[in-house]
Amino acid sequence: MSITAESIWAPSPSTTRGQPTQLSADPKGERLAYANNKSIFLRSIDDSALSTEYSAHTTATTVARFSPSGYYVASGDLSGTVRVWDCVGEGITKGEYHIIGGRINDLAWDGDSARIIAVGDGKEKYGHCITADSGNSVGEISGHSSQINSVSIRQQRPLRAATVGDDTSLVFYHGAPFKFNTILRKHQRFIYGVAFSPDGSSIVSVGADKQIFLYDGKTGEAKTEVGAGEHKGSIFSVSWAKDSKKFVTSSADQTVKIWDAEAGKAIQTWRMGEEGKVSVPDHQVGVVWPAGRSDGLIISLNLSGDLTYLSEGEPAPRRVVHGHQKNITAVALSESKASGPTLFTGSSDGRICNWDIAAGTADFVDGDGHSNYVSSITSAPDGRIYSVGWDDTLRSIDTTASVFTGSATATDGQPKCVAATPGGGLTAVATHKGVETFNRDGQKQKDIHFGTISPTAIAATDDLLAVAGDDSILHILSHISLSPRHKLTALNSTISTLAFSPTVQYLAAGFSNGKISVFDTATWEVAISRWSSHTGRVTGISWNEEGTHAVSGGLDTNVYVWSVKKPGMRVGRTNAHKDGVNGVEWVGGGKVVSVGGDAAVKAWKVEGLS
Numbered sequence: 001m002s003i004t005a006e007s008i009w010a011p012s013p014s015t016t017r018g019q020p021t022q023l024s025a026d027p028k029g030e031r032l033a034y035a036n037n038k039s040i041f042l043r044s045i046d047d048s049a050l051s052t053e054y055s056a057h058t059t060a061t062t063v064a065r066f067s068p069s070g071y072y073v074a075s076g077d078l079s080g081t082v083r084v085w086d087c088v089g090e091g092i093t094k095g096e097y098h099i100i101g102g103r104i105n106d107l108a109w110d111g112d113s114a115r116i117i118a119v120g121d122g123k124e125k126y127g128h129c130i131t132a133d134s135g136n137s138v139g140e141i142s143g144h145s146s147q148i149n150s151v152s153i154r155q156q157r158p159l160r161a162a163t164v165g166d167d168t169s170l171v172f173y174h175g176a177p178f179k180f181n182t183i184l185r186k187h188q189r190f191i192y193g194v195a196f197s198p199d200g201s202s203i204v205s206v207g208a209d210k211q212i213f214l215y216d217g218k219t220g221e222a223k224t225e226v227g228a229g230e231h232k233g234s235i236f237s238v239s240w241a242k243d244s245k246k247f248v249t250s251s252a253d254q255t256v257k258i259w260d261a262e263a264g265k266a267i268q269t270w271r272m273g274e275e276g277k278v279s280v281p282d283h284q285v286g287v288v289w290p291a292g293r294s295d296g297l298i299i300s301l302n303l304s305g306d307l308t309y310l311s312e313g314e315p316a317p318r319r320v321v322h323g324h325q326k327n328i329t330a331v332a333l334s335e336s337k338a339s340g341p342t343l344f345t346g347s348s349d350g351r352i353c354n355w356d357i358a359a360g361t362a363d364f365v366d367g368d369g370h371s372n373y374v375s376s377i378t379s380a381p382d383g384r385i386y387s388v389g390w391d392d393t394l395r396s397i398d399t400t401a402s403v404f405t406g407s408a409t410a411t412d413g414q415p416k417c418v419a420a421t422p423g424g425g426l427t428a429v430a431t432h433k434g435v436e437t438f439n440r441d442g443q444k445q446k447d448i449h450f451g452t453i454s455p456t457a458i459a460a461t462d463d464l465l466a467v468a469g470d471d472s473i474l475h476i477l478s479h480i481s482l483s484p485r486h487k488l489t490a491l492n493s494t495i496s497t498l499a500f501s502p503t504v505q506y507l508a509a510g511f512s513n514g515k516i517s518v519f520d521t522a523t524w525e526v527a528i529s530r531w532s533s534h535t536g537r538v539t540g541i542s543w544n545e546e547g548t549h550a551v552s553g554g555l556d557t558n559v560y561v562w563s564v565k566k567p568g569m570r571v572g573r574t575n576a577h578k579d580g581v582n583g584v585e586w587v588g589g590g591k592v593v594s595v596g597g598d599a600a601v602k603a604w605k606v607e608g609l610s
Contacts, residue, residue, distance in 0.1 A: 001549075001571045001608040003561055006591070009360045010041040010051035011599035012305025012323040013286070014060070020149065020192045020236040021286040021301055022063045022106055026087075027070040029292030032299065032307075033087075035061035036325065038578055039598050040075045042087060045290065045299070048321055049360025053600065054091050055578040056083060062104050062120075067113040068155065072132065074116050076104025082118045084132050097135035099128045105148060111155035115139075115176060119163055121147035127163060129178045139178025143171035150193045154217055156200040162220070164191035170205050170213075172220030182220050186213045193237050197244035198291065202261060204247055206235035212249065214261065226264040230257065236284065239298075242291040248298050250284035256300045258312060270310055270317065272302060322362045324351060328595035331540070331583035332377040334385055334399045341587060342399055344385050345595055346374025352387060354402050355601060357587055365397055367404030376417040378427075382440070386427050388415035394429055394438060409442040419460035426479060428465055430455035435467055437482065448482045450475075459498035459507065464521075466507055468495030474509065476524070486524050491517075496537050501547035506564070508550055510538025516552060516562070530567040533560055540583040542592070549609055551592045553581030559594050561606050576602060 013034040015021045024033040025045070032043045038057050044050035057077045064075040066087065072094065073087045080100040085093045100122025108117045115138055119127035126148045127141030139161075141148070146166040154160040161173040168191060170184045191207035196217055203215040204226075210233065212226040233252030240247045246267070250256050258268040273282035286301035296312035307321040330346040343355040345362075350370035353362040370389035377387045384405070385397040392415065393408035413431030420427045426445065427438045434449035435458065453469040460466070465479040472494050476486035493511040500507050506527060507519045514534035520527040536556035543550045550562050557580055560572035577596025584594045590606045 001561060001563065001569065001606065003559070003571045003573055004605050004607075005573070006603040006605045007049045007360055008041075008051040008053055009049060009355065009362070009601040009603070010043045010053070010323065011036045012307065012321075012325045013301055014325055015285050015301065015303050015305055017280070017283070017303060018234075019285070022065070022237075023286045023288040023299065023301060024065045025288050025290035025292070025299070026066045027068060027292050029290035029297070031066075032288070033064040033066055033073055035064055035075070036599055037061070037327065037597070038077075039600075040064045040073065041600070042073070045297070052087075052091065053598065054085055055575070055598065056085070056093055057081070063107055065107045065109060067109045067132070068111055069113040072113065074107045074109065074118075074132065076107055076118055076120070078103050080104060080120065080122060082107065082116065082130075084116070095133065095135055097130055099130070100125055106150045108151045108153045108161070110153045110159060110176070115153075117141060117151050117153060117161055117163075117178065119148035119151045126165065127151065129161075129175070138176055139173070140180070141173070141178070143180050143183050144169060149191060152194050152196045152203070154196045154200045155198065158218070160196070160200075160217065160220070162194050162196070162203050162205075162215075164194040164205055164207070166190045168207075170194065170215070172215075184215070184220065184222055186222055186225070187211055192235065195238050195240055195247070197240045197247075197261070198242055199244040201244060204238050204240070204261070206238045206249055208234040210235060210251075212238075212259070224264060226259060226261070227257075227266055230266050231255065233283070237287045239287050239289040241289050248287055248289050250287035250300050252283040252285075254279060254282045254284060256284055256287060256298065256308075256310060258298075268312065270315075272300075272308065322353060322364055324353060324599045325349065326351070327579065327582065327597040327599050328601065329582050330374050330377040330387070331585050331593070331595045332379045332385060333585045333587055334379045334383075335381070343585065343587060343593060343601070344377055344379070344397070344399075345601060346370070346377050346387055346389070347599065348373045350374060350389060350391070352377070352397070354399070360603070363402060365402050365404060368408075369395060369404055375415055378418050378420045380420040380427070381422060384440075386418050386420055388418045388429055390414055394418065394427070394442065396442065406442060409438060412436055412447065416455060417458050419458045419465070421460050421462045421479060423462045425462075426460075428458055428460055428479070430458045430467065435465070435482065437479070446482045448477070457495050457498045457509075459500050461500055461504050464504075466498050466500070468498060468509065470494055488519070488524060497539060497541055499541040499543060499550070501543045501550075502545060503547045505547060508541045508543070510541050510552060510554075512537045514538060514554060514556065516541065518564070528564065528567045531560075531562045531570070533570060533572060534558060536580070539581055542584050542586045544586045544609070545589070549606075551584045551586055551606075553584040553594050553596070555580040557581060557596070559584060559592070559604065561592070571606075573604065
């Protein structure tokens with residue numbers, strides 16, 4: 001057997017309300033770079049299923065910028081560290097430099113791809129200029145009295161740089177080495193974005209005062225204000241067209257506007273969300289105009305992480321790319337005959353997405369969903385998905401329409417996991433108090449409590465319900481009456497996940513110590529005890545359709561594929577997900593997917609199963 005990486009379905013960029021989010025496109029206009037959690041993702045603009053992940057940062061990442069050469073990326077994080085790494089090969093780190101004692105807000109490369117200015121919210125200083133290959137100092141960033149939000153470097157000689165920050169100042173620098181030249185205070189509130197035009201002739205700045213100013217790119221002299229009163233909310237981001245004649249802005253008023261720099265007028269406007277309705281998730285917090293393209297594509301980012309593809313001259317968005325922003329906590333495969341195989345994932349912020357497995361693209365499930373952490377998802381053959389969350393509710397999803405059905409069903413306690421019978425008649429929910437069963441209409445049928453024992457995992461067949469407790473005992477119950485059938489007591493650890501094989505011949509149990517035991521359901525004896533490569537809690541197990549192999553994931557960040565006939569044979573991928581694997585699913589004969597703390601869905605190709 002072998003397992004190889006097939007694709008990464010990247011998450012959406014991380015966003016924060018009231019702060020800009022930096023997007024960067026490579027010189028060819030083929031890839032987008034952005035930060036999410038502790039990783040940097042390089043995502044194909046035209047094919048969402050083609051992405052790469054850089055996971056060497058140890059704290060939450062904040063910004064990533066392609067070098068003008070297109071061969072390297074510089075990325076920053078909350079600790080003030082900047083990493084420079086190869087983006088065309090295997091992602092090898094070329095340099096790691098500690099710049100400031102706080103969050104890196106923005107980065108800029110010079111035209112030679114040799115120097116980097118990093119700025120942010122430091123303790124002793126707010127920015128610094130270094131060489132990309134060695135980290136040596138090549139200038140001083142001074143003149144600000146508060147955090148710096150954005151930086152830009154003129155790509156032509158003589159070199160110039162500009163920084164803007166919360167102190168309402170634009171500071172202009174001569175270089176290299178870069179040194180303070182002048183300070184301009186045209187804005188009345190925080191300045192969020194600054195950018196040199198590609199030809200180096202102009203600088204544009206935008207801010208929370210809804211104002212846009214243009215400056216001379218060589219002298220730094222203020223030229224004019226553009227579009228006074230056009231934007232009705234804070235302007236978070238700005239990006240130039242490659243011809244240096246137009247630029248685009250994104251704002252908290254839910255609009256994206258293209259401006260004619262010479263005329264000082266808006267020539268096109270898109271408004272996101274419902275017309276006339278204020279929507280905080282539709283605040284436009286980032287924008288980029290990829291320079292290497294000929295189709296006029298503009299990509300805008302809203303607060304909920306959606307990437308909206310806009311084209312100059314077209315009134316409606318070309319497409320919208322959805323995904324998770326927070327760590328994915330649950331996954332399930334629906335094989336409804338009506339909708340075909342579809343993957344459903346839930347995250348810690350309550351968001352549930354359905355994924356087109358062939359295309360690697362996601363859509364949100366419509367309707368009123370969970371308000372926070374989705375703890376478990378399961379599928380039923382009747383075309384429904386059932387989910388439970390820490391809002392103490394059970395929800396059902398119509399997989400054909402991708403919409404929540406009916407109203408939320410309250411549970412007796414905080415749900416930990418959910419399981420549905422293959423026949424679709426009953427759904428069982430394990431809470432910290434016990435187990436409850438519900439019918440298809442969400443009506444409670446039975447419940448059972450185990451005293452002070454709290455369930456940790458459940459799995460269901462049409463006849464049986466397996467319930468594991470934090471007392472390291474596995475209870476086998478009748479699914480209909482919840483009456484006891486069998487009890488397994490001599491277990492060496494707490495069971496963290498359970499999965500019946502498709503033929504119900506086996507029950508696989510993953511333990512918190514990383515071991516996996518497979519029980520024969522005819523005798524309830526241990527059939528396999530050699531699946532023991534995980535070094536952390538096993539978080540998910542899924543069987544292939546034939547029941548001959550299983551895939552598992554754990555908090556040790558690893559994914560393993562196991563064989564029933566040859567228990568000692570296994571293949572795996574270490575460091576599959578940063579911060580741990582939270583779930584796995586077998587989605588086809590030779591394909592498995594995993595989800596984890598990096599908010600990404602990853603597809604793996606498994607060969608040699610026969």
